[in-house]
Amino acid sequence: xxxxxxxxxxxxxxxxxxxxxxxxxxxxxxxxxxxxxxxxxxxxxxxxxxxxxxxxxxxxxxxxxxxxxxxxxxxxxxxxxxxxxxxxxxxxxxxxxxxxxxxxxxxxxxxxxxxxxxxxxxxxxxxxxxxxxxxxxxxxxxxxxxxxxxxxxxxxxxxxxxxxxxxxxxxxxxxxxxxxxxxxxxxxxxxxxxxxxxxxxxxxxxxxxxxxxxxxxxxxxxxxxxxxxxxxxxxxxxxxxxxxxxxxxxxxxxxxxxxxxxxxxxxxxxxxxxxxxxxxxxxxxxxxxxxxxxxxxxxxxxxxxxxxxxxxxxxxxxxxxxxxxxxxxxxxxxxxxxxxxxxxxxxxxxxxxxxxx
Numbered sequence: 001x002x003x004x005x006x007x008x009x010x011x012x013x014x015x016x017x018x019x020x021x022x023x024x025x026x027x028x029x030x031x032x033x034x035x036x037x038x039x040x041x042x043x044x045x046x047x048x049x050x051x052x053x054x055x056x057x058x059x060x061x062x063x064x065x066x067x068x069x070x071x072x073x074x075x076x077x078x079x080x081x082x083x084x085x086x087x088x089x090x091x092x093x094x095x096x097x098x099x100x101x102x103x104x105x106x107x108x109x110x111x112x113x114x115x116x117x118x119x120x121x122x123x124x125x126x127x128x129x130x131x132x133x134x135x136x137x138x139x140x141x142x143x144x145x146x147x148x149x150x151x152x153x154x155x156x157x158x159x160x161x162x163x164x165x166x167x168x169x170x171x172x173x174x175x176x177x178x179x180x181x182x183x184x185x186x187x188x189x190x191x192x193x194x195x196x197x198x199x200x201x202x203x204x205x206x207x208x209x210x211x212x213x214x215x216x217x218x219x220x221x222x223x224x225x226x227x228x229x230x231x232x233x234x235x236x237x238x239x240x241x242x243x244x245x246x247x248x249x250x251x252x253x254x255x256x257x258x259x260x261x262x263x264x265x266x267x268x269x270x271x272x273x274x275x276x277x278x279x280x281x282x283x284x285x286x287x288x289x290x291x292x293x294x295x296x297x298x299x300x301x302x303x304x305x306x307x308x309x310x311x312x313x314x315x316x317x318x319x320x321x322x323x324x325x326x327x328x329x330x331x332x333x334x335x336x337x338x339x340x341x342x343x344x345x346x347x348x349x350x351x352x353x354x355x356x357x
Contacts, residue, residue: 029046044203117137
């Protein structure tokens with residue numbers, strides 16, 4: 001390989017390296033496409049890098065223009081250099097000194113579709129004149145997708161609500177204007193509503209409203225609505241019907257059943273004891289005495305026991321007649337002895353002592 005060939009190869013490598021470094025220094029990151037709601041607003045995220053090193057915002061000039069015409073500015077720090085239809089509707093919401101070129105467009109019109117590109121100029125002189133260091137990122141532009149109807153909120157909820165237990169519903173809506181977030185409202189009076197905002201990238205944001213309440217009987221089959229109100233006045237509602245389930249309570253069955261069973265048991269035990277008490281025969285003879293010729297024996301009984309006649313005739317089965325005259329023994333024997341005494345005729349003057357029983 002001769003020296004001339006080596007020199008050519010070296011030059012080509014050097015040019016490639018320089019080109020790579022240069023392109024890396026002048027670079028913009030802009031979303032290619034983003035939704036924009038007419039009458040609302042849209043924020044186009046944008047970041048960039050340049051060759052001037054670390055410069056303050058005052059030494060940088062940011063411009064947004066139409067891709068096909070670099071002189072047709074939709075944003076410029078000098079309003080006289082802007083398209084009349086965009087005056088007062090555009091501004092930079094990022095700091096150029098932090099390499100942030102994010103653009104906000106308010107009161108979006110149906111013709112604001114773009115594409116739009118970012119241009120940066122380095123201003124290093126006292127008279128605020130731009131230097132030769134300037135760059136338009138025409139390869140990194142954004143196109144707006146015009147929406148004439150607002151997006152509907154998304155409601156996430158349990159299928160049923162339980163009476164007396166906390167019920168939580170989440171209503172969320174996606175938008176592209178974090179500087180003027182949509183307002184989510186409910187038609188349900190509740191003091192507990194939590195709102196969150198989250199960046200889901202590529203210029204899209206989500207706003208969430210979380211409603212928590214305790215369902216009552218009046219809430220059954222009630223329609224609950226979450227309404228998203230966007231900057232510019234457009235509204236979008238989402239409605240669902242809540243079904244309240246009552247907690248199954250078996251106390252009205254269990255308590256009477258327990259009381260009934262308990263009462264029946266107590267009554268059964270009482271009846272058994274009373275039946276046993278009534279079935280027990282009981283006879284008792286009082287203290288005997290002599291009365292002239294006849295020996296009288298008085299008997300006392302309680303309901304269900306044997307009578308005096310039964311005692312005299314056949315005795316009271318299983319019982320004993322007690323008393324000093326009868327001298328103990330079985331009821332049958334006692335009855336026979338009493339019958340024998342009553343059959344005897346004892347004279348008043350008889351000296352013969354009564355027969356000992």
